[in-house]
Every structure is written in structure tokens, then in C-alpha cells.
Amino acid sequence: MSILHLLPVIGEVLGEDARSHVLARSGVTQLPEAEVFCDEAPAAAIHQALRQAFPDMAEQITRHAGGRTGDWILATRMPPVASMTLSRMPAWLAAPVLCGLIEKHAWTFAGSGEFRVANRSRPVFELENNPVVRGEIATHPLCSWHAAVFERLFRSLIDPDMACVETHCSACGDRACRFEIT
Incomplete structure (x- = not known):
């Protein structure tokens, strides 16, 4: 899982002291190298520490970081020919293809959780046992x-008006975290 963009956003929005506080609270003492996906445990610990320490700001910060992560995926992980092809396809055809690409690389954001595409034509993703x-x-x-990462990918590649909403969350007692793209 990537924390590459979360920590800088915490520092930018809340300041370096708050960033240090979140890191200390998370118990994470060594950060992964830039551009490297890290083990899920430190990533989950940092997300959880942020929500505990700054509950009123956590959603805004994680959405911003998720958008940056989506931009990073588009710039460094998505082959240019794939981006160009998807952006030129009609949405009804491109959305299922993008769902397949997301599913193929789910380990990068799902960790040990179980990811599945519940619907490809009207994209719906489910993540059971979400480590975050x-x-x-x-x-x-x-x-x-997660919602912001998905939203950025779909807006950039399929339709700039698309949005992603998490409609169910395992933290709320639901079976899985469910993300619907509209």
C-alpha cells in the first residue's frame, strides 16, 4: 500500500508538528523509500492514527492524498498507450476495461483485503477485510x-463528471467497504 502522498498532505494541511504526531501515534518509525509500495501495516496504522488524532480533518486529508495517489498512478504506473486508449473509448466500453485494470492491481491498495468488482458496467467495487x-x-x-483514488482514475480516463462514493464500510459493521462510481 502507498503512503507516499498521505504524509506530505498531512504536513501541508496540518503542519509538520501534526505530521510528526501522527507518525508517533501510529508507531511507524521507518518510512519506505519514495515510489515504493509499503507493507499494509504501516499504511493502515498511519491512516488510523490520523483519524484518531484529527477526526475532523481526516476525511479531507485522505481525499486529497487519494487524488494525488490517483495522479501518481496515471503518471507513473499506467502505460501511456493504455491511458490514451481508454480516454478515446466510449465510457460504456472503457469503464469495464478500467475495472479490470483496477482489479488486476488491487493488491496495491487492498493489501490482504479481498477486492472484487461487483459490477463492471456501472462500476462498483467491494473490499472485504480492508486493512485501512x-x-x-x-x-x-x-x-x-480509496474513493478518491478511484474517482481520480475514472474522472481522468473515462468522464470528468464521474464521482466515487463509499456507500458501505466495514468499520460501520458492513460486510465490505463498497465503492460506487456514478
């Missing part, structure tokens, strides 16, 4: 980072 919220209890969905 594992063990948490909430009254509202918490996975704004």
Missing part, C-alpha cells in the same frame, strides 16, 4: 482515500 479500517468502529464510511 480493520478493527475500527464508525458511524459513517471511513475510506475516503
Whole structure:
């Protein structure tokens, strides 16, 4: 999982002292090298520490970081020919193809969780046992980072008006975190 963009956004929005506080609270003492996906445990710990330390700002920060992560995927992980091809296809055809690409690379954001595409034509993703919220209890969905990554990919490659909403969250007692693209 990537924390490449989350930590800088915490620093930019809340300041370096807050960033250090989140890191200390998470127990993460060594950060992965830039551009490297890290083990899910430190990534999940940082997400959870952010929500605990700054509950009123966590959603805004993780959405911003998720958007940056989506941009990074498009710039460094998505072959240019794939981006160009998807952006030229009609949305009804491109969306299922993008779903397949996301599913193929789900390990990068799902970790040990179980990811599946529940619907390809009207994209719906489900992530069971999501490490980012594992063990948490909430009254509202918490996975704004995931939603923002998906939203950025679909807006950039399929339709700039598309949005992603997490409609169910395992932290709320649901079977899986569910993300719907509209």
C-alpha cells in the first residue's frame, strides 16, 4: 500500500508538528523509500492514527492524498498507450476495461483485503477485510482515500463528471467497504 502522498498532505494541511504526531501515534518509525509500495501495516496504522488524532480533518486529508495517489498512478504506473486508449473509448466500453485494470492491481491498495468488482458496467467495487479500517468502529464510511483514488482514475480516463462514493464500510459493521462510481 502507498503512503507516499498521505504524509506530505498531512504536513501541508496540518503542519509538520501534526505530521510528526501522527507518525508517533501510529508507531511507524521507518518510512519506505519514495515510489515504493509499503507493507499494509504501516499504511493502515498511519491512516488510523490520523483519524484518531484529527477526526475532523481526516476525511479531507485522505481525499486529497487519494487524488494525488490517483495522479501518481496515471503518471507513473499506467502505460501511456493504455491511458490514451481508454480516454478515446466510449465510457460504456472503457469503464469495464478500467475495472479490470483496477482489479488486476488491487493488491496495491487492498493489501490482504479481498477486492472484487461487483459490477463492471456501472462500476462498483467491494473490499472485504480492508486493512485501512480493520478493527475500527464508525458511524459513517471511513475510506475516503480509496474513493478518491478511484474517482481520480475514472474522472481522468473515462468522464470528468464521474464521482466515487463509499456507500458501505466495514468499520460501520458492513460486510465490505463498497465503492460506487456514478
